[in-house]
Amino acid sequence: MLQEWIKAQRPDDEQLAERLEKARAELAVRQMQIKEKKLPVLVLMEGWGAAGKGSVLGKVIKNLDPRFFKVSTMSQPSDVEKREPFLYRHFIKIPEQGKLMFFDGGWMEEITGQYLRDKLTDKEYRQRIVSIRRFERTLTDNGYLVMKFFFHIEEKEQSKRLKRLLDDKNASWRVSEDDLWQNKNYKKAFKVFDRYLFDTNQSNAPWYLIDSEDRKWAELQMTEFLVKAIDTALVNESHAAPILQNTFQLKTMPKLSEIPLKGKELTPEEYKDQLDKCQKRLRELHNELYLKKIPVIIAYEGWDAAGKGGNIKRVAAALDPRGYEVHPIASPEPHEKARHYLWRFWTRLPKDGHIAIFDRTWYGRVMVERLEGFCSENDWQRAYNEINEFEKELKDWGAVIVKFWVHIDKDTQLARFTDRQNTPEKQWKITDEDWRNREKWDLYEEAIDEMIEKTSTSFAPWHVLESNDKKYARIKALKTIIKEIEKKL
């Protein structure tokens, strides 16, 4: 992209001042529309060292109300962040609806910086590109405006600026080792930047090349582009994003109705015996996972009263409390609802070597949210692929992913509901909502079948736990977890 780029012609000073004044005023109006229309706006600013990103950003935000924007400054990942998937530290910073988030340097700087310094292989570089393409696309598909600016200056101009800064006692601290390295290796960096821009120039999240030879001109370009793109995003407000073709390998899975529940039972003695053995084995494995820094994500979904809680308890009992966390997932809170629906799961990911158990999960999107109309049809139809992509990130990070559907039949649920109703110390466990959900059993079954069909990828298939006998389901859960961990070790 840099190679073929043709600079726009800079207007003369007078015209520039005039257009800048106009554009600033327009941007101020747009921020109110962003708020009103609840548009989340993510602005990524990348570019050469000393290209003036920071000072242009300083100018741009002067026209904005500080309540409606935030600025994130690029840094290389911290030691804690290094223990998370690559996208983690970027995903958790996405703006909420109605707000602007400016990234003063971001994932491009991280990836190209590492690649330039031979800290990423070609294969890893490409994997990052795939992640970024998906990341930016799932944001725009979910209504985000994503804008990406690259501030460009030429080699000589960069040298001149760096020299000027170094000569100035009060400014020399602003010149980093990286900047100097980059200027010395300008041609090499040019090639890598050029490639990154080409590789990530998606129609839904395109790059804007900013001629940064002069600061006011750069500010004008960025401000005018912001205004236009916000206008486009506001037009798009009501559009649904197309459902994508699935290209993940899927395992052929049975429908729930085809899964026999009868005879899936254990005697108390068998249970006791196997529980001890399994828990002992899982305990050992947990240590090994910790030492090898392998993260594990265990996802539980299931019918009400299927025995999720007790099942999770038996798994957790085998684990070192310092190394795992259980996340009970209820309906999203307002600050969670204001972001991409996967945001609250990204923020809850374990560190490497740790285990996260989710009691209900991101699959709420295609079950309760689908059936209760908490999201649009387009939203939940898109979600199968978005979730597969999410889990692929976890997989590529090196995680073991185990997904359980805890399954019972309708009669068993009725018996357990009635028992809960009639047993004072269990009454807290049964609510009117449970009864309402039960009435929608068939609709749920249809949604669950579709979910299992569409999200049983080769790397993260569903495991059905037959739980008419809870003991059987618990042992099967433990054995499945053990098997999946052993495969990875």
Next chain:
Amino acid sequence: MLQEWIKAQRPDDEQLAERLEKARAELAVRQMQIKEKKLPVLVLMEGWGAAGKGSVLGKVIKNLDPRFFKVSTMSQPSDVEKREPFLYRHFIKIPEQGKLMFFDGGWMEEITGQYLRDKLTDKEYRQRIVSIRRFERTLTDNGYLVMKFFFHIEEKEQSKRLKRLLDDKNASWRVSEDDLWQNKNYKKAFKVFDRYLFDTNQSNAPWYLIDSEDRKWAELQMTEFLVKAIDTALVNESHAAPILQNTFQLKTMPKLSEIPLKGKELTPEEYKDQLDKCQKRLRELHNELYLKKIPVIIAYEGWDAAGKGGNIKRVAAALDPRGYEVHPIASPEPHEKARHYLWRFWTRLPKDGHIAIFDRTWYGRVMVERLEGFCSENDWQRAYNEINEFEKELKDWGAVIVKFWVHIDKDTQLARFTDRQNTPEKQWKITDEDWRNREKWDLYEEAIDEMIEKTSTSFAPWHVLESNDKKYARIKALKTIIKEIEKKL
């Protein structure tokens, strides 16, 4: 993509036969849905020589009604096709609504083949990739299902197959020089294929890698993928595609109301004198264009009775009739309506060295089609970018593009309408529709202002011809054409 690819596990023979039977039956049903829902389906099949694309295609179409599909076989561009823009011969073959078009080899084979044989520079390769990304995206944005299959076999398997074919007298003709070259240069080709797949793997038009070790298995994979993707496309049927951010450089243009028409006049003597000079010059230039193989595209739009016809006549009069064509554009015919709206302009492009004059153009999309509701709001809003991309293809091909808005004021139109009405030999030129359009003058003006604002790219800006005095407009048209051609020569 090939690098990181993990083969799906082949089912055993019995399962395979069972799944194949099911998938074939499903595909047969899907073809009826395609017809009913008027879905246009484009299937691109690429892959290694001797990977069995052709024979799999033969199997797949056996399940389809021949009325509903066509097959296009890859060939390198003919001498005539080489005189057209790169995308031309692919674009003109897109299927119509309700039909399937299978490309047995296509643009991937063309691009990678040329790149592998050093007939494309890196820069040209990248330009091709950008064209392909846009081509495939504008199809899917316009409701096309685009599926891309790559049939993969390993080096040894390819050698074995080629050898077997060569040894068989009746089959040896099927082995091309290219196939042998490819097998000798397998590693080099692998790298180039891998890069192409990565570069063009867009979410809206993704690649499917087909394990082609065995023909039935390859057929199963392809058929199952076809069925699933058609289902997805049918779900998307009612969705609008998002409007994209504009990243083309635009010239700042005045609104129509800001353009003075008064005083833009020529005396008959001035006119006669300049007309002769300009036509003489244009005649000379036309020869030069022909020798240098530069194509010219002149697009006329304007108010009814603005004088388009007479203007075009004066331009055409200067040209060698063997080297130009005038295309009067009326409303699209059924077979044109059944395809992407730009299709009928792609098919009318000139050869290099030739001139095409369009009397009304692709801009009908954002004027009459917008105002008369012949397309959806989403359609015309998307069109500005689609048209800019279309013209960028023409520009990159090397064309001179001149776009005229022939402008008059409302009073002048009334005078000319009345004159036509009252002059028997001119009456054919005025219809009720002209009067109806006149009533919508203000709506048209708004649409035209938006069109001029959004499609005056740095490479193909609009030129307004002040035509209250037709003589003035004609000379301005000639001078503009001459200037734009001279710039290019």
